[in-house]
Amino acid sequence: MKTQKNVRETAMDLLEAIEKNQSYSNLLLHQAILKNEIPSKDVGLLTELIYGTLQRKMTLDFYLNPFVKKSSKTESWVMNLLRLTLYQMVYLDKIPDRAAIYEAVEIAKKRGHKGISGMVNGVMRSIQREGLPSLDEIMDSTERLSIETSHPKWLVSRWIEQFGFDATKEMCEINLTAPLQTARVNLTKTTREECLKVLEEEGFQAEASPFIREGIRALKGNLALSSAYRQGLFSIQDESSMLVAYALGASENETILDACAAPGGKSTHVAEQMGATGKVISLDLHEHKVKLINDNAQRLELQNIQTIAMDSRRVGERFEKESFDRVLLDAPCSGLGVMRRKPDIKYTKTEKDLAQLSTIQHNLLDAVAPLVKKGGILVYSTCTVDNEENQYVTASFLKEHPEFEGDADLSERMPEAIRQMITGYETQIFPQTIGSDGFYIACLRKKV
Secondary structure: OOOOOOHHHHHHHHHHHHHHHOOOHHHHHHHHHHHOOOOHHHHHHHHHHHHHHHHOHHHHHHHHHHHOOOHHHOOHHHHHHHHHHHHHHHHOOOOOHHHHHHHHHHHHHHHOOHHHHHHHHHHHHHHHHHOOOOHHHOOOHHHHHHHHHOOOHHHHHHHHHHHOHHHHHHHHHHOOOOOOOEEEEOOOOOOHHHHHHHHHHOOOEEEEOOOOOOEEEEEEOOHHHOHHHHOOOEEEOOHHHHHHHHHHOOOOOOEEEEOOOOOOHHHHHHHHHOOOOOEEEEEEOOHHHHHHHHHHHHHHOOOOEEEEEOOHHHHHHOOOOOOEEEEEEEOOOOOHHHOOOOOOHHHHOOHHHHHHHHHHHHHHHHHHHHHEEEEEEEEEEEOOOOOOOOHHHHHHHHHHOOOEEEOOOHHHHOOHHHHHHOEOOEEEEOHHHHOOOOEEEEEEEEOO
């Protein structure tokens, strides 16, 4: 008979798997809930333990360091158990310290030997007696911000240089908070008011987005579990991501290319904005990701989306030049804007990664540019916050492609509440700007 793991043991196993395999926390968490048959009442705690411990990892290590001798030689599962336990003691008021320590010792006994359980107990009792070291001991302001918000120092330094200390501090702090679940109402099937009413009747609580006319914000319950979702009345999508379709500004009966489309959030939004007319051709490199686009289009009952599995760097071999009214390139990126949803990103990305991604982004832009009709629009977007992947990419593209210019009409197409955040043909949305994901959007027009 299989012994069912409790929430804390499951959390420790997940932290181990994320660290060893560099797997995304959101994917592993979902799999673990199903595999371990975690009761619904415990899912919230498991989620809090995983995301909280990951988000605060560097801070927790700073606190643990004086109490753990030879931490570099301590087995990784033991370090994750210590972090997990300390996170509960420092950040979760509802869990008594004695309960957190007792569970940790029991897990250590089960997983290791008597010496390890004694060490875990000793470390936690010492912290109870002596208290935590103060972050004020760190004199360098950049290093202190790095440790207190658990963001690598190279990244904090980079952001300070690009955006200033205050904006960086605000961004790092909001990255430690839980993200808001938002959704986009499918206006081809219902209205926002009717959708909110249906959700309320199902026992969910949501409110209208103050920024996006078809956007809603979840207040209670996971909206993806509603029958309204299954009926295609809305899609789960971040508000920043919704702005991309506005930037593109597709009209009825146009032909649109979405070059890196999976899982289909932007493709379906564009298709909805076109009133299910015209054609959206959605590409992705992988067959299984193309299936996700098809599944979403089918759920939303959108017939104007055609999917193709292919490398978008080779679109010139498949499509005629100037065959699309508008092209969207939501490029592969470092994802530094979505750390609240994937906190492990900040520990796995390097400056070298950003440089390599920048090259891919340049190549993709060069590939899709010839497909845009004269007078047509090319939108470049990423879910990251970094000049090398964003502003520098588009500035370089415009320099190398004199047939394009920045689209000065971008702000006119955007929701009114967003217009003040736009500078010329581009906007950098920070996580703190509207409480959404960090996102960059640039709109380029091919000259007539």
